[in-house]
Amino acid sequence: MPWIDLNRSIRRTLLIVLLPAAIALMGAAWVIHGALLERMARSFVEDRLREEVGFLKHRINQADGSIDALSTGDYFEEVFHHAFAVRVGSQQYVSLGPWKPLLGPLLEESNTGFIRRTESAGAISDYLAYRETFELGGRETVIVVAEDLSRIDTSQRELHIWTAVVSAVLLGLLVLVIWMGIRLSLASVATLQTALKELQQGERERLDIETPAEFQPLVRQLNQLLDTLDQRLVRSREALANLSHSIKTPITAVRQVLEERDQHLDWDMRRQLAQRLSDIDGQLETEMRRSRFAGAQAGKGATPVSQARELIWMLGQLYADTAFELETELADERRWPIEEYDLNEVLGNILDNAGKWAASNVILSLREEEAGLVIEVSDDGPGVSPERLSTLGARGQRLDEQASGHGLGLAIVRDVVRRYDGWVAFEVSETGGLRVRVVLPERVSL
Numbered sequence: 537m538p539w540i541d542l543n544r545s546i547r548r549t550l551l552i553v554l555l556p557a558a559i560a561l562m563g564a565a566w567v568i569h570g571a572l573l574e575r576m577a578r579s580f581v582e583d584r585l586r587e588e589v590g591f592l593k594h595r596i597n598q599a600d601g602s603i604d605a606l607s608t609g610d611y612f613e614e615v616f617h618h619a620f621a622v623r624v625g626s627q628q629y630v631s632l633g634p635w636k637p638l639l640g641p642l643l644e645e646s647n648t649g650f651i652r653r654t655e656s657a658g659a660i661s662d663y664l665a666y667r668e669t670f671e672l673g674g675r676e677t678v679i680v681v682a683e684d685l686s687r688i689d690t691s692q693r694e695l696h697i698w699t700a701v702v703s704a705v706l707l708g709l710l711v712l713v714i715w716m717g718i719r720l721s722l723a724s725v726a727t728l729q730t731a732l733k734e735l736q737q738g739e740r741e742r743l744d745i746e747t748p749a750e751f752q753p754l755v756r757q758l759n760q761l762l763d764t765l766d767q768r769l770v771r772s773r774e775a776l777a778n779l780s781h782s783i784k785t786p787i788t789a790v791r792q793v794l795e796e797r798d799q800h801l802d803w804d805m806r807r808q809l810a811q812r813l814s815d816i817d818g819q820l821e822t823e824m825r826r827s828r829f830a831g832a833q834a835g836k837g838a839t840p841v842s843q844a845r846e847l848i849w850m851l852g853q854l855y856a857d858t859a860f861e862l863e864t865e866l867a868d869e870r871r872w873p874i875e876e877y878d879l880n881e882v883l884g885n886i887l888d889n890a891g892k893w894a895a896s897n898v899i900l901s902l903r904e905e906e907a908g909l910v911i912e913v914s915d916d917g918p919g920v921s922p923e924r925l926s927t928l929g930a931r932g933q934r935l936d937e938q939a940s941g942h943g944l945g946l947a948i949v950r951d952v953v954r955r956y957d958g959w960v961a962f963e964v965s966e967t968g969g970l971r972v973r974v975v976l977p978e979r980v981s982l
Contacts, residue, residue, distance in 0.1 A: 542697040546725070547718055554714050562707045571697050577692055578664075582650060583681050585666035588618055588681045593670065596624065596679075599743050601672050619682045625675035626935070634659045635682065641678045644669055651687075678968075697709050724748050754901050767955070839877040840902050840911075847883050847910030847981040848900065855891040866903040872909050874976060878952050884912045885945030894969065904978070906960065916967035925962045951973070 548953060596603065601624045619635035630636045630643075642651065642665055645915055651665045664681040724747050742837045743755045781860060788808055848860040872879070883900075890898045893934045894915035901912040920928065928946050946960075949972075953960050958976040965971040 538778070546851045548713050550718050551715075554718075555711060557706065558714065562703050562710070564570055564701065566700055569699055569756070570692075571815065573692055573696060573872070575689050581664060581685070582666070585618065585650075585664070585681050585683060588620070589666055589668050591848075592620060592622060592679050592681070593668070594679075596672065596677065601625070601675060601677070603627055610940070618714070619679040619684075623676075623678045624672060625677075639656060639680050639766075640662065642682075645918075660684050660686065662689070664893050702947070721748075724751060777911050837877040838874050839869065840872050840879060840883075840909075841866050841868050841870065843876065843879055844883055844900055844902060847880070848885055851887050851891050853924050855894070857896065858891050859897050861897070861899045863899060866902055868903070872976070873978065874909075874956060881945075881952050882911065882949050882974060885949050886974070888969070889945060890915035890917070890972075897967075905975075908975045908977040911976075912971065914965040914967070914971040915969040916965070917969040919964055919969045920963065925964075927964045946972075 542712050580786055603622050603624055619631040619633070619639060621630040621635075621643050621834035621931050628640075628643060630639050638660060644974070645651075645667070648669055651667060652663070653665070654662050659953070662685045663682050664685055665680050667678065667680045669678050671675065671677065676851065721935065728747060728751060731740065731745045732741050742759050745755070747755050772850050790813065842863075843866075844862055848862055852858070852860050887900065890913050894917045897902070897916050899914045901910070901914075903910050903912075953974055953976065958974060961973045961975075963971045963973065
């Protein structure tokens, strides 16, 4: 609907949609009420006319076809509240008054059943008659009973007008209820707006407010965004602190050696300087990788099967003597709620670790269980002793992360998985090597 601007005002949009809808529905109800009222009145009149024809037929049968009793007084008119005409053979009786010129001709017609006539002149302009013909003692008997519809129409119009008045009052109350409902429903928007303003001004750290169920995902996503920003700020500060602490001493030592004019740089000295610079480069790479982790974010996803195949192909070129296998029942287009870079870090570190120590085979398994999304890598290398399994991936073991062997990048894997509320387990595989199992919850808490 181009005449509705959904981006301008929720209140205005609701009013534009609900108020015309309420008016249209009330108008439709009023029209339907009129049609039903007319149908019910017509059905009621028809039933009464049939009953009175049946009663007259019974009385004529009791009188053996005599209609003298019908013409004495206005008893039947008072009882029936209808005009009637009767003809038995050559005898006939027609109600007196304005009905006589109307019902007399109906006795001579051949139609039976209901007959409706609209006259342009006279006191009775619209009437409905019921005509029935039967044999009585070998004589044709005709009974006609009629009802003045103009009086019923007048009553219907009065009732319909009162219905319109009541409907208008109800419509006004409905409009008021709609307006109050919109105000009450959007009160939470004002609360959220106030909370956002306080957040901007530093008066609160998170949107810890009560909101309707429709706004709770928005509040959770905003809080998750704030958590992500805080985590990145903390990681940046930790990276700077770690770098400052780790490379300050090596840089000072290198600078002192280089600034000494009388110092002769022999091969051993050059090798020591190169080792220190390599340590600095490794530390920079490690901290930079940590700072790039995104963590759980709504709308972010990765296709694990396709990424795993790319990594397996690349590592297969690097470790030509090792066979990398992928075991999964997942479709190529299946997406997991994890950022692509983070999934590459997890798969890349575990597979690279397994490829370095595998004797001949590395198996990567991707599957979905009740616990969540499972990544499992097993190798047939020398493995790790059971007492050392608990130390793998421990925080702060930066030298282990930069050296060859099990443990390379496993601390990074733990950091990434922890940001997705998952966990990492290290076990001994069936072939004696190391098995790394990563479990990520399918629905990450935001």
